[in-house]
């Protein structure tokens with residue numbers, strides 16, 4: 001039975017059928033956070049005209065995503081959150097940017113759209129095996145390339161690959177294949193490794209976010225309300241049932257009531273909101289004087305991301321930069337590393353950043369490190385600290401060092417330019433950064449796992465009517481960038497919420 005077919009509840013709106021008498025504060029489904037996942041959930045669930053869906057997004061409404069080769073996440077950006085972050089224990093704090101706009105991080109990202117591998121899903125609950133998730137990967141995309149066994153033809157997200165490679169990509173592919181790595185034409189085949197073109201969520205050089213793909217085409221649905229500039233401050237519960245959220249808009253607080261709430265505020269926002277609603281590690285909440293509604297030790301714990309160090313080089317010639325080209329057109333996937341020959345200096349691709357070097361990124365795709373979200377104040381407007389704890393293990397440090405050596409060898413063989421300091425043997429701890437692939441913090445797991453926050457249907461254990469649909473539910477980080485997998489998870493959660501899949 002579809003979730004919106006249930007008997008009317010007290011205070012329930014019939015906005016779709018009777019807009020005059022409707023209680024506009026009530027929705028059947030309230031989606032909190034209009035990022036990569038939230039747009040998918042709102043777009044899919046509102047396909048049922050009987051279901052009133054409200055989406056609240058803290059950031060502004062983007063008209064459309066911009067050119068693929070421009071990442072609007074620099075210091076002056078007005079479409080990102082800036083969270084304090086600590087990459088290594090004892091390291092000084094830095095700033096982590098996440099999208100704050102309708103479309104979320106997927107509206108400001110690099111457009112790389114590579115799926116998690118089949119092996120990655122062996123670390124997820126059995127109901128998320130590769131066989132179970134493949135139909136959802138196919139449903140979400142339109143990718144005319146490759147074997148039809150793996151690809152979809154009619155989904156909302158267009159997937160493309162660059163055919164006429166940038167000189168950087170072409171030289172890197174040549175060096176990698178000469179070094180014995182396979183050329184892989186389709187990195188979205190299960191367990192694909194080797195060097196090849198990056199699948200991109202883009203059309204004609206323009207990034208296509210989930211806002212573009214799942215919301216814009218349905219802007220005229222009377223049962224779909226999208227409110228930008230509205231921040232959820234805390235959830236409202238009646239006993240063990242969620243009944244809505246308190247939101248802030250332009251300094252004014254109000255209550256939005258709902259039958260079902262789906263949290264899609266991202267890997268920082270979702271645990272942060274849960275903790276400010278009294279759902280989280282009791283000790284941490286009590287230390288700040290926050291009420292403990294439900295002691296959930298896993299909230300904000302087990303965060304994962306891909307540490308990335310870059311090898312900077314002085315280009316032998318000029319690096320032609322075109323905003324309509326992806327900054328990453330090809331990658332090399334080994335078992336646990338991803339090498340990224342960026343086609344543009346970060347100073348060209350990220351407005352406000354000063355960096356003239358060419359760069360090859362080296363990312364650890366199966367790191368040991370696990371981080372956490374740490375609340376710093378009882379005031380929900382104060383951002384939490386994202387503590388990564390990168391490179392604590394000898395294995396991670398050794399793998400990153402080996403990756404930098406490989407990058408240096410491929411750079412030398414490609415003739416792209418000379419390493420600008422360091423090179424083979426470069427200290428992996430120097431110049432360490434992050435791939436911005438933060439996931440986890442509300443992991444799915446079984447009822448007997450004390451650190452699980454949601455069950456394998458992404459329902460928050462212990463709270464009726466509350467779901468999580470974003471990257472925070474990942475029980476383990478995929479060995480590829482997370483965006484395509486976030487969209488797949490949101491597709492599935494939309495079906496669970498709508499009652500289409502049990």
Ligand SMILES: Cc1cc2nc3c(=O)[nH]c(=O)nc-3n(C[C@H](O)[C@H](O)[C@H](O)COP(=O)(O)OP(=O)(O)OC[C@H]3O[C@@H](n4cnc5c(N)ncnc54)[C@H](O)[C@@H]3O)c2cc1C
Pocket residue numbers: 032033034035036037038056057058059071073097098099100101102103104105106108109110111112113114230231232233264265266267269270273435436437438470471472480481482483484486
């Ligand atoms: C700069 C950058 C580049 C990246 N590049 C890539 C890439 O090329 N390929 C790839 O695979 N991955 C990439 N990623 C990661 C990928 O984009 C994210 O993993 C993915 O978009 C996360 O989706 P999400 O829905 O979980 O969160 P988000 O897309 O971040 O959405 C969360 C949304 O919730 C909103 N929100 C938060 N709190 C509240 C609140 N209290 N009330 C209301 N709204 C709230 C936020 O403003 C945001 O819009 C990149 C990320 C960044 C930041």
